[in-house]
Amino acid sequence: MITCRRVRRRLSAYMDGDLEARSAHLVAAHLDACPECGARWRSLRAAVEMLAEAPRLECRERISSRVRDRLDVEIRSAGLALVLRPTWKARPLILPSLVPAAAVLFVALGVAFTLDRDPEPLPTVATRGAESWGPTGASGTESNPVFVSSEVSAPRVRTAAPIGDLVTALGDEPIFLETVVARDGSVSTVTLLGGDSQQAGPLLEALRHERFEPGRRHGRPVAVSLYRLISRTDVHAPVT
Amino acid sequence: MSKGAGTGEIAMAAREFALRSAEALAGVNSFEGGLVEQCRRGDAQAFARLVALHEGMVFNLAARLLGDPEEARDVAQEVFLQVYRTLGRFEGRSSLKTWIYRIVVNQSRNRRRWWRRRRKDRSFPLDALTPSDEARLAERAPGPEGPQERLERRERARAVQSALLRLSFEHRAVLLLREVEGLSCEEIAGALSLPAGTVKSRLSRAREALRRALADREEVR
Numbered sequence: 449m450i451t452c453r454r455v456r457r458r459l460s461a462y463m464d465g466d467l468e469a470r471s472a473h474l475v476a477a478h479l480d481a482c483p484e485c486g487a488r489w490r491s492l493r494a495a496v497e498m499l500a501e502a503p504r505l506e507c508r509e510r511i512s513s514r515v516r517d518r519l520d521v522e523i524r525s526a527g528l529a530l531v532l533r534p535t536w537k538a539r540p541l542i543l544p545s546l547v548p549a550a551a552v553l554f555v556a557l558g559v560a561f562t563l564d565r566d567p568e569p570l571p572t573v574a575t576r577g578a579e580s581w582g583p584t585g586a587s588g589t590e591s592n593p594v595f596v597s598s599e600v601s602a603p604r605v606r607t608a609a610p611i612g613d614l615v616t617a618l619g620d621e622p623i624f625l626e627t628v629v630a631r632d633g634s635v636s637t638v639t640l641l642g643g644d645s646q647q648a649g650p651l652l653e654a655l656r657h658e659r660f661e662p663g664r665r666h667g668r669p670v671a672v673s674l675y676r677l678i679s680r681t682d683v684h685a686p687v688t
Numbered sequence: 689m690s691k692g693a694g695t696g697e698i699a700m701a702a703r704e705f706a707l708r709s710a711e712a713l714a715g716v717n718s719f720e721g722g723l724v725e726q727c728r729r730g731d732a733q734a735f736a737r738l739v740a741l742h743e744g745m746v747f748n749l750a751a752r753l754l755g756d757p758e759e760a761r762d763v764a765q766e767v768f769l770q771v772y773r774t775l776g777r778f779e780g781r782s783s784l785k786t787w788i789y790r791i792v793v794n795q796s797r798n799r800r801r802w803w804r805r806r807r808k809d810r811s812f813p814l815d816a817l818t819p820s821d822e823a824r825l826a827e828r829a830p831g832p833e834g835p836q837e838r839l840e841r842r843e844r845a846r847a848v849q850s851a852l853l854r855l856s857f858e859h860r861a862v863l864l865l866r867e868v869e870g871l872s873c874e875e876i877a878g879a880l881s882l883p884a885g886t887v888k889s890r891l892s893r894a895r896e897a898l899r900r901a902l903a904d905r906e907e908v909r
Contacts, residue, residue, distance in 0.1 A: 459892075460888070492896070492899045495901075498905070504744065
């Protein structure tokens with residue numbers, strides 16, 4: 449005895465003649481005896497026959513002529529294609545090998561650009577003349593002045609600049625500046641290091657006309673850098 | 689005595705038929721092998737013969753798989769271009785025809801995926817046969833037929849294609865290779881790169897799915 453479920457699962461194999469003789473006999477007997485399975489079998493066979501008998505579809509245009517045209521184009525262009533063939537087709541490993549090379553080159557260039565970049569400019573409070581950053585000369589010259597020390601005597605003002613009014617005109621903010629007194633006693637440069645450059649402008653101009661007894665080191669005149677803080681200070685008499 | 693002579697004649701005739709069949713098969717294989725060899729040597733005429741021999745089968749299978757004659761025509765062209773480019777890799781372990789079937793199914797599957805990816809908002813454009821194809825079918829009816837028969841035949845063709853398109857692509861492929869192209873389960877297994885057992889179970893499910901899809905037809909009830 450075979451169940452309907454088992455028969456229905458074997459209908460496809462039965463159709464193809466794939467069942468063993470005994471099994472095929474059991475299925476055939478069941479299909480004769482069971483109206484539902486018999487109907488299912490006839491229905492399955494009819495559906496498959498409908499498909500098998502369906503007329504073939506034919507292209508209205510010859511495929512071969514389309515293929516021939518495409519191949520003609522490919523073959524005709526083959527000569528040019530060989531000339532223009534990308535190198536990577538001829539040497540398929542060249543592209544993969546270029547990747548690490550490109551990475552190394554990229555890193556090297558990155559490092560080089562980083563190192564070559566100008567250092568970040570320090571925050572400046574001074575407007576210093578470009579000539580101040582020129583090549584430095586020997587110690588004690590105008591381009592490389594020295595500071596007052598135990599070996600270097602301080603320059604003494606010989607002709608003071610009339611700066612009284614200019615100082616009065618300053619605001620409350622003090623002016624910090626550098627004066628380089630040249631070896632001949634003249635003022636080489638006056639550089640504003642701190643303070644309002646607009647307000648200090650006339651004062652700096654006046655200070656450039658000062659004249660000094662130059663500073664000396666071992667008896668010889670040297671260029672000396674002086675730092676000066678100028679501020680308007682109200683002095684009151686002490687309360688007694 | 690006469691019976692024995694008759695049996696002997698039948699046996700001889702059967703042997704002769706078997707020998708002729710074997711010779712015919714060997715002849716086909718030899719012809720196919722020669723054609724492939726000529727194509728490999730770059731013989732354009734040989735390749736044209738190869739295309740002419742198989743183009744009907746390739747187009748029909750692609751059109752049934754895709755349901756769109758335009759798409760099928762493009763796929764058929766791509767199939768033969770692929771055959772041309774990869775013929776050097778054909779090892780002859782299966783027949784040339786089975787090898788081409790494999791390419792048709794793969795190309796059609798790829799085309800269908802491509803379509804789905806790019807036109808997600810639309811279903812695959814396949815409700816079967818365009819009027820031009822139907823007219824083409826009607827012209828090729830076997831023997832004389834009246835207007836009523838022609839109408840019924842066209843209607844059956846439309847119903848079959850419509851039912852096919854309601855099946856999954858894999859069910860459609862296995863059904864077409866088996867019922868329309870007449871491949872054995874082993875050949876289908878070779879063409880689809882599947883175990884034969886998988887082909888048989890898939891074929892069983894596909895036949896049942898087709899039966900259900902055609903269940904409203906009088907012939908199938």
